[in-house]
Amino acid sequence: MERKKERPYVLEIENLSYSYGRRNAIENINLKIDEGSFLGLVGPNGSGKSTLIKSILGLLTPQKGSVKIFGKPLNKFRDWSRIGFVSQKANSFNSGFPATVYEVVSMGLYGKIGMFRFLTKKHKEKIIEAIEQVGMEDYINQNIGQLSGGQQQRVFIARALVSEPSLLILDEPTVGVDARSVNNFYTMLKQLNEEKGITLILVTHDIGAMSEYVTDVACINKFLHFHGGAQEFEFQQEEMMSALYGHDVQVLTHNHDHHHHHEYDGGAPQ
Amino acid sequence: MEILQQLTFLERGIIAGLIIGFICPLVGAFLLVRRITIISEALSHITLTGITAGVFLSQAVIWLNFVNPLYTGFLFSLAGSLLVEKLRQIYRHFQELAVPIILSSGIGLSAVLISLAQSSYNEWYSYLFGSIVTVTLNDLFFIMFTGLAALLILGAFYKELLSISFDQEFAETTGISVNRLNFFFAVLVALVISMSMKVVGILLVGAMVTLPVAASIQIAKSFKQVIILGIIFGETAMIAGIALSYYLNIATGGVIVVAGVVILIITNLVKRLTQAGTAAS
Numbered sequence: 169m170e171r172k173k174e175r176p177y178v179l180e181i182e183n184l185s186y187s188y189g190r191r192n193a194i195e196n197i198n199l200k201i202d203e204g205s206f207l208g209l210v211g212p213n214g215s216g217k218s219t220l221i222k223s224i225l226g227l228l229t230p231q232k233g234s235v236k237i238f239g240k241p242l243n244k245f246r247d248w249s250r251i252g253f254v255s256q257k258a259n260s261f262n263s264g265f266p267a268t269v270y271e272v273v274s275m276g277l278y279g280k281i282g283m284f285r286f287l288t289k290k291h292k293e294k295i296i297e298a299i300e301q302v303g304m305e306d307y308i309n310q311n312i313g314q315l316s317g318g319q320q321q322r323v324f325i326a327r328a329l330v331s332e333p334s335l336l337i338l339d340e341p342t343v344g345v346d347a348r349s350v351n352n353f354y355t356m357l358k359q360l361n362e363e364k365g366i367t368l369i370l371v372t373h374d375i376g377a378m379s380e381y382v383t384d385v386a387c388i389n390k391f392l393h394f395h396g397g398a399q400e401f402e403f404q405q406e407e408m409m410s411a412l413y414g415h416d417v418q419v420l421t422h423n424h425d426h427h428h429h430h431e432y433d434g435g436a437p438q
Numbered sequence: 439m440e441i442l443q444q445l446t447f448l449e450r451g452i453i454a455g456l457i458i459g460f461i462c463p464l465v466g467a468f469l470l471v472r473r474i475t476i477i478s479e480a481l482s483h484i485t486l487t488g489i490t491a492g493v494f495l496s497q498a499v500i501w502l503n504f505v506n507p508l509y510t511g512f513l514f515s516l517a518g519s520l521l522v523e524k525l526r527q528i529y530r531h532f533q534e535l536a537v538p539i540i541l542s543s544g545i546g547l548s549a550v551l552i553s554l555a556q557s558s559y560n561e562w563y564s565y566l567f568g569s570i571v572t573v574t575l576n577d578l579f580f581i582m583f584t585g586l587a588a589l590l591i592l593g594a595f596y597k598e599l600l601s602i603s604f605d606q607e608f609a610e611t612t613g614i615s616v617n618r619l620n621f622f623f624a625v626l627v628a629l630v631i632s633m634s635m636k637v638v639g640i641l642l643v644g645a646m647v648t649l650p651v652a653a654s655i656q657i658a659k660s661f662k663q664v665i666i667l668g669i670i671f672g673e674t675a676m677i678a679g680i681a682l683s684y685y686l687n688i689a690t691g692g693v694i695v696v697a698g699v700v701i702l703i704i705t706n707l708v709k710r711l712t713q714a715g716t717a718a719s
């Protein structure tokens with residue numbers, strides 16, 4: 169496969185390990201993500217996908233390893249409006265919260281605007297644009313708690329999009345979204361990726377649907393098992409899946425970790 | 439300054455009341471959506487400790503006799519507020535524990551200090567249930583100063599506080615520092631509680647923070663409306679309370695709270711009726 173070498177990395181993860189207690193939830197993850205790629209991140213329940221995402225976002229502080237975003241070490245990175253995030257638990261908020269769709273989406277801009285400042289006309293236009301982008305314009309003044317789960321999820325996606333991020337990270341964003349909307353949603357992501365050049369990381373269990381849209385795939389189960397192009401993934405998919413969801417994980421890990429290193433240490437053929 | 443000095447005791451009380459009626463619901467709205475209105479109870483009792491400490495100090499130590507107990511009340515309220523925040527971190531899965539811990543420590547300490555200080559029952563009565571006619575010029579300065587500080591904090595961090603209250607994890611990913619915000623919020627709550635002390639009273643300050651927003655959330659559709667309606671209800675209760683307490687000579691805090699409860703009942707009825715109306719049509 170050809171590598172787009174000139175492009176800078178949006179994300180460089182090196183030897184990353186995180187443990188909540190004694191056991192590592194992720195271990196020794198090495199992953200570099202090119203600008204403009206659309207990465208599908210897959211793995212079984214409890215495989216550490218959300219843990220990896222939270223470590224990238226600085227929500228967790230890993231015990232080992234390092235993360236660089238847009239070339240900057242995580243602890244020096246300040247430009248958070250360049251990153252959009254939709255959490256796996258996004259709709260576990262207090263459903264009685266008295267906020268409208270408009271108010272929730274505007275929260276995506278709050279970190280960027282700064283102290284003592286309020287929304288300008290331009291901000292307001294952006295908020296409405298983001299709401300239209302996810303097809304929720306008819307609900308703009310509706311209370312967030314009174315929407316269906318799938319509609320809420322769309323609002324949270326709009327909240328992530330409103331700051332016009334160049335990296336969008338979505339942790340199982342389509343849970344509770346109906347099948348047709350899922351396809352529309354993936355199409356929308358693909359458009360964002362292709363037309364606006366936004367780099368995407370999508371965590372999902374929906375491997376079949378995902379692989380039609382993404383450009384790259386990473387599989388993790390505590391360790392990184394695979395990282396490569398979508399076509400390459402499809403080619404190895406069966407082997408991959410039984411490795412991830414079936415047999416002993418540890419043995420395979422080292423193989424693939426190795427394989428992975430080769431791919432990125434100059435892209436030498438195996 | 440000159441103008442303030444010419445105010446009658448009643449005018450002083452009214453100005454103090456209007457400031458409190460404005461700021462309490464504003465902060466109450468955040469306490470409400472963060473589900474921690476109960477913290478106001480803990481802080482009002484620790485503020486009592488501060489006030490008793492202030493009274494005791496001004497009696498026991500000659501050169502401290504100028505100390506206005508409201509200031510020591512604020513210091514204790516602030517310490518209590520930061521302590522509540524700390525306890526909530528320590529007991530992460532039992533966060534409600536922080537309130538009874540601070541509340542009972544506050545009452546216990548107050549009891550000790552009250553028996554040490556020699557004051558008339560009347561003085562404590564006005565701190566417990568609030569009194570509009572005893573607002574001195576010094577008290578009014580305190581209320582204006584703390585009110586201004588509270589407004590400054592809210593102006594600076596309104597958006598950030600709203601975002602954190604709704605979804606802390608997301609707020610963090612937009613670069614908002616949760617620890618810093620929680621600190622300022624603790625200061626804000628301490629300011630509001632200690633500032634309300636003189637007019638509403640220790641036992642009833644929680645009501646001023648809670649009742650107006652409890653009423654407004656019944657009919658509000660957005661967070662902004664919760665705040666705006668909350669302020670309208672707060673001021674209404676305050677004015678009604680001040681007027682009635684003055685003409686009928688009843689404890690101010692008591693009348694304010696009764697007025698707040700009446701507003702709460704009315705909004706609940708209104709909500710019921712409008713819901714029945716939309717369901718029928």
Ligand SMILES: Nc1ncnc2c1ncn2[C@@H]1O[C@H](COP(=O)(O)OP(=O)(O)OP(=O)(O)O)[C@@H](O)[C@H]1O
Nearest residue numbers: 188189193211212213214215216217218219220256
């Ligand atoms: N807050 C926590 N405290 C302790 N252990 C945790 C916590 N969160 C996750 N874990 C553990 O870390 C491991 C990885 O969890 P993580 O949530 O990253 O998995 P995931 O791949 O996102 O799973 P899912 O597909 O179910 O979302 C699991 O074994 C889990 O038990």
Ligand SMILES: [Mg+2]
Nearest residue numbers: 217218219256
């Ligand atoms: Mg997860």
